[in-house]
Amino acid sequence: MSAANLSLPASQRQWLINGNPRGRALSVDDFALHQAPLAPLADGEVRMRVEYLSFDPSQKGQMENVSGYASGNDLGSVMPAGGVGEVVESRNAGVAVGSKVAGRPGWQEYAVLPRGAAQVLPDDGLLTAYLGPLGGTGLTAYFGLLRIGRPEPGDTVVVSGAAGAVGSIVGQIAKLMGCRTVGIAGGADKCAWLVDELGFDAAIDYKNDNVKAALRSLCADGIDVFFDNVGGPVLNDALACIAHGARVVVCGGISRYEQASLPPGPPNYFNIVFREATMQGFLLTRFEKEFPQARVRLRGWLESGAIAHREDIQQGFENIPQTLLRLFNGANFGKQLLRL
Amino acid sequence: MSAANLSLPASQRQWLINGNPRGRALSVDDFALHQAPLAPLADGEVRMRVEYLSFDPSQKGQMENVSGYASGNDLGSVMPAGGVGEVVESRNAGVAVGSKVAGRPGWQEYAVLPRGAAQVLPDDGLLTAYLGPLGGTGLTAYFGLLRIGRPEPGDTVVVSGAAGAVGSIVGQIAKLMGCRTVGIAGGADKCAWLVDELGFDAAIDYKNDNVKAALRSLCADGIDVFFDNVGGPVLNDALACIAHGARVVVCGGISRYEQASLPPGPPNYFNIVFREATMQGFLLTRFEKEFPQARVRLRGWLESGAIAHREDIQQGFENIPQTLLRLFNGANFGKQLLRL
Numbered sequence: 233m234s235a236a237n238l239s240l241p242a243s244q245r246q247w248l249i250n251g252n253p254r255g256r257a258l259s260v261d262d263f264a265l266h267q268a269p270l271a272p273l274a275d276g277e278v279r280m281r282v283e284y285l286s287f288d289p290s291q292k293g294q295m296e297n298v299s300g301y302a303s304g305n306d307l308g309s310v311m312p313a314g315g316v317g318e319v320v321e322s323r324n325a326g327v328a329v330g331s332k333v334a335g336r337p338g339w340q341e342y343a344v345l346p347r348g349a350a351q352v353l354p355d356d357g358l359l360t361a362y363l364g365p366l367g368g369t370g371l372t373a374y375f376g377l378l379r380i381g382r383p384e385p386g387d388t389v390v391v392s393g394a395a396g397a398v399g400s401i402v403g404q405i406a407k408l409m410g411c412r413t414v415g416i417a418g419g420a421d422k423c424a425w426l427v428d429e430l431g432f433d434a435a436i437d438y439k440n441d442n443v444k445a446a447l448r449s450l451c452a453d454g455i456d457v458f459f460d461n462v463g464g465p466v467l468n469d470a471l472a473c474i475a476h477g478a479r480v481v482v483c484g485g486i487s488r489y490e491q492a493s494l495p496p497g498p499p500n501y502f503n504i505v506f507r508e509a510t511m512q513g514f515l516l517t518r519f520e521k522e523f524p525q526a527r528v529r530l531r532g533w534l535e536s537g538a539i540a541h542r543e544d545i546q547q548g549f550e551n552i553p554q555t556l557l558r559l560f561n562g563a564n565f566g567k568q569l570l571r572l
Numbered sequence: 573m574s575a576a577n578l579s580l581p582a583s584q585r586q587w588l589i590n591g592n593p594r595g596r597a598l599s600v601d602d603f604a605l606h607q608a609p610l611a612p613l614a615d616g617e618v619r620m621r622v623e624y625l626s627f628d629p630s631q632k633g634q635m636e637n638v639s640g641y642a643s644g645n646d647l648g649s650v651m652p653a654g655g656v657g658e659v660v661e662s663r664n665a666g667v668a669v670g671s672k673v674a675g676r677p678g679w680q681e682y683a684v685l686p687r688g689a690a691q692v693l694p695d696d697g698l699l700t701a702y703l704g705p706l707g708g709t710g711l712t713a714y715f716g717l718l719r720i721g722r723p724e725p726g727d728t729v730v731v732s733g734a735a736g737a738v739g740s741i742v743g744q745i746a747k748l749m750g751c752r753t754v755g756i757a758g759g760a761d762k763c764a765w766l767v768d769e770l771g772f773d774a775a776i777d778y779k780n781d782n783v784k785a786a787l788r789s790l791c792a793d794g795i796d797v798f799f800d801n802v803g804g805p806v807l808n809d810a811l812a813c814i815a816h817g818a819r820v821v822v823c824g825g826i827s828r829y830e831q832a833s834l835p836p837g838p839p840n841y842f843n844i845v846f847r848e849a850t851m852q853g854f855l856l857t858r859f860e861k862e863f864p865q866a867r868v869r870l871r872g873w874l875e876s877g878a879i880a881h882r883e884d885i886q887q888g889f890e891n892i893p894q895t896l897l898r899l900f901n902g903a904n905f906g907k908q909l910l911r912l
Contacts, residue, residue, distance in 0.1 A: 298846055463842065468837075482841075482842070482844055482845050483845070484845075485842050485845075488842065494839040494840070495839060496836030496837060496839055497808075497836060497837025497838040497839050497840070497841040497842075498837040498841070499834040499835060499836055499837050500834070500837070501822075501837040501838070501841065501851070502803065502822070502825050502828065502837075502853075503853075504822055504851060504852065504853035505822050505823070505824075505825075505853030505854070505855070506638055506853070506855075507853070508853055508854050508855055508858060509852070509853055510850060510851070510852040510853075511841070511844060511850070511851040511852070512844065512849070512850040512851070513842075513843075513844035513845030513846070513847070513848055513849055513850075514845070514848050515845070515846075515848055518848060
C-alpha cells in the first residue's frame with residue numbers, strides 16, 4: 233500500500249476513439265491524442281505504467297460495437313487494449329509496487345486497474361510472452377484448436393493466417409497433438425518460417441499459390457480441422473477440401489474486417505452437409521475457468537522450446553495507431569506489440 | 573419362397589437418368605422412358621410391385637454425383653428413389669409374397685430388392701406414412717433436430733421450408749420438446765396450416781413478409797435452433813437473429829439447387845463467432861443404428877395425433893418426372909408422393 237508516488241507526472245498521454253470504422257478501413261484519424269490528469273487511486277486499485285501494448289484484429293470489431301460482441305467502446309473513450317507493465321502505485325495489498333502485471337490498460341501511458349484486473353506476473357523475464365503465447369493469443373489458439381477443433385492424432389490440420397500470432401501457435405499445438413499441419417500465409421518469408429522454424433509440414437503462400445489446388449495436393453484425404461483466421465476465398469477453398477466429419481473453427485475473418493459492405497459468405501458452406509462437417513465460432517471468455525491449467529501447459533511448451541513465437545515490436549507512444557493498422561495490411565510478422 | 577409369378581408381365585416401364593442437371597434447373601428431359609424385361613430373381617431377392625414413390629430434393633443432388641455425397645447415379649441407370657409396394661415374388665424366406673414393403677425401388681413398376689433391402693411393413697394401413705413421418709423424412713427431422721439442433725425446453729426453434737415434408741415434422745417435434753416454434757414457408761395457405769393445424773406458434777410468409785424484420789419481432793431473445801432446408805437469403809436472415817450459443821442445422825438448401833453457378837454463402841456466417849454458434853451438416857445414414865428406436869417414438873406420436881402430416885399425391889407412372897420438378901418450384905404442399 234503506497235501513498236501517491238511523487239515521481240509520477242501530473243498528466244499523461246492517451247489515444248481516444250475518434251471514429252467508428254464499421255464498413256471501411258481503419259485510419260489513424262480514428263484516434264485522437266489527448267492529455268489527461270492522472271486520477272487518484274481508489275481503494276483496491278493499482279496504477280500500471282504501460283510498457284508494452286498488444287495489438288489484435290478484434291480491436292477493430294470492438295470499436296464497431298457489434299451487437300452481442302462488444303460494447304462500451306464509445307467515441308471519446310480511451311482505446312481499449314491489453315498490455316503489460318509495472319505497478320507504480322498501489323492501493324491493493326496483493327499487488328506490490330514494482331510488480332510486473334498484465335491487464336487491459338488501453339492506449340495510455342498509465343492505467344488504473346481495479347481489484348482483480350491486474351494479473352501479477354512471475355519474475356521470469358517472459359514479460360511480453362504474457363501478451364502472446366501465455367496471454368489471450370495463446371489461450372485463443374489453445375481452446376480454439378483443442379476444444380472447438382478437437383484434433384485427433386493423425387488428423388490433417390490446416391491453419392489460415394498461419395504466420396500470425398494465433399495461427400502460429402495453433403499449428404505448433406496441432407503438431408504436439410500428433411497432427412499433420414499445413415499453414416496458409418502471405419509471402420515466401422512467412423511460409424519458410426512456418427516450415428523451417430515452427431515445424432509445419434507444409435505451407436501455402438496465398439499470394440502466389442493456387443490455394444485450392446495446393447490444398448487438394450497437400451491434403452489428399454481432406455482437411456480434418458480447418459482453423460480460420462481469414463475468411464473470404466481462403467475459407468471457401470478450405471471448405472472445398474474438408475474431410476468427412478471435419479471441424480471448421482471460425483476464429484477470425486481478417487479479410488472481411490475492412491470491407492464497405494458485408495462480403496458474401498463462402499459458397500462452399502453447403503459442403504458441411506455432404507461431408508457432415510461443423511463450422512463453429514467461439515469467444516475466449518467462455519473458457520475463462522480453465523485458463524489457469526491452459527497457462528500451465530502453454531508455459532511448459534514455451535519453456536521446453538516445443539513452441540516458438542515471434543514478436544513484431546514497434547516503438548513509441550505516438551506510433552500506436554499506425555501499429556494497429558499493420559494487422560490489416562499483413563505488414564506484421566509475428567505477434568504485433570509496441571513498446572512505449 | 574415362390575417360383576416365377578405367372579401373373580407378372582414380361583417387361584415393365586422404367587425412367588432412366590438422361591441428363592446431369594448440375595448447375596441448372598431439372599427438366600423432364602433429364603429422364604428417358606424405357607421398356608425392360610423383368611429380370612429373374614436370384615437367391616435372397618424379392619420383387620416389389622411399386623405402389624407409391626417418394627420424392628425428395630436430395631434426388632437432384634444425387635443425380636449430380638456430388639463428390640462425397642452420392643455416386644452411381646449414372647446416365648442410363650434407373651432413377652433411384654424410395655417407395656413402398658407389395659411383394660409379388662420372393663426368393664427370401666423372410667419376406668412373404670403379399671407383404672407390404674418399403675425400400676428403394678427407383679422409378680420403375682417392378683423392382684428387385686436384394687436381401688436386407690426390403691423393410692417388411694406391419695399391416696397397419698399406414699403404408700405411405702413409411703415414406704413420410706415413419707420413413708427417411710421423419711428420421712431426417714428427428715435426428716436433425718434432436719441430435720444436431722439439440723433443443724432445450726423453452727428454446728426458440730425456427731424452421732425454414734416449414735410446410736415441407738421434413739420441416740413440418742421438425743416443427744412438431746420441437747413443440748413436443750417444449751420449444752417455441754416459428755415456421756418460414758411460402759404463401760398464406762401454408763402459413764395458416766402451420767399455425768392452425770400443426771400448432772406452430774407463428775409462421776412467416778417469405779413471399780410476402782420481411783423475413784428478417786419478422787424474425788426480430790417474433791424471436792426477440794434470438795433463435796436458439798435454426799433448422800434450414802432452404803439456404804439463400806432466408807438462412808442469412810436467420811443468422812442475423814441467432815441467439816448466443818445457437819445451433820444452425822444445415823439440412824437442405826433448396827434455393828441453391830438449381831442455380832447456374834454456386835451461389836454465395838450467407839454474409840452473416842461470421843455471426844457464429846460473435847454469438848458462439850455452430851453450423852452443422854449431417855446425412856441421415858450416420859444415425860442408422862438408432863433408426864428402430866426413433867421409429868418407435870415417431871409411430872407413437874403419429875398414432876396419438878401429436879404429429880400430423882400432409883401428403884401431396886400425384887398419379888400415374890408417366891407423370892413421375894414432372895412430379896419431382898414440383899419440389900423445386902414450391903408447388904408441393906406436404907410430402908410429395910406419386911401413386912403408380
